[in-house]
Amino acid sequence: MRAADLKVGDTHTAVVIEDLSRTQIAMYAGASGDFNPLHTDEVYATQVAGYDTVIAHGQLTMALTAKLVTQWADEASLAAFGVRFVRQVKPGDTLSVTATVVSVDARDGGLLVHLELVTTNQAGDEVVTGYARLRDY
């Protein structure tokens, strides 16, 4: 799908991770270089930091949110993407992202499509809210 194929009100929802594993979080730590023990060290997270388990990197949830955008508008080019971190994500969580087209504007001889993004966990609680702006190459 190109940016030009999207119309105001179009919406798309998909699961972006099912039963998030501690191994997936460890992979993200290795790939991103963020080795904060709060994300991968269950002993530290529970006995020192006072959490009931490790928490996923906010940036991992952000990356999973981006995945829905690049899969849905798979021919478009991303101009901007941003999120607010609302709630912690933990091992075992299943996350879904909903993208909604909120505006389509003429810009620089092309179109700029503005998406609103909401990522929720299995309880329906928002974990991330955000936006993306798409254009065609």
Place this chain on the structure above:
Amino acid sequence: MSFRFPVEAGAILAFARAIGDLDPRWYDETSPEGQRHGGVSAPPTFVASAAHFDPDWVYRPRPGVPWHGSGRGPGSRAPASGPGGGTSLHAEQHYEYHRPLRPGDVLSVEREPGRRWEKQSKRGGLLRFEEEITSYRDQDGELVLTATRVRVITERPVQP
């Protein structure tokens, strides 16, 4: 502060797997998905991995330096960020893209402070918000990506 960040195909592949995103556009330039995007490019949040090249990055154990995660013992509390033992949290992250990142790019990364503001909260006391703006320029000096990180530092520790 500034440092160099070489963009490598293997690092992009490892990053794509780490986010559970197996779209061939991130690793196979011969696939229809890769060709549609002019060859391999990096996933939208790949620049987070510039941390590997950041000499001052604190969330990385270093030889000979005590680490606060568990080993023989359970670890120790991370150094507090606020004067009252407050917590530093990642509140927002924004990216503006000027062109895709490609394997072979050597980016120069520059961080500078942005806006600051304050807000009162019942749970964490006075909240101090701080923006950090990071620009990624390529080998030709062209701006490739601009990142804005907003962190919030609470006055009091925030318990989970």
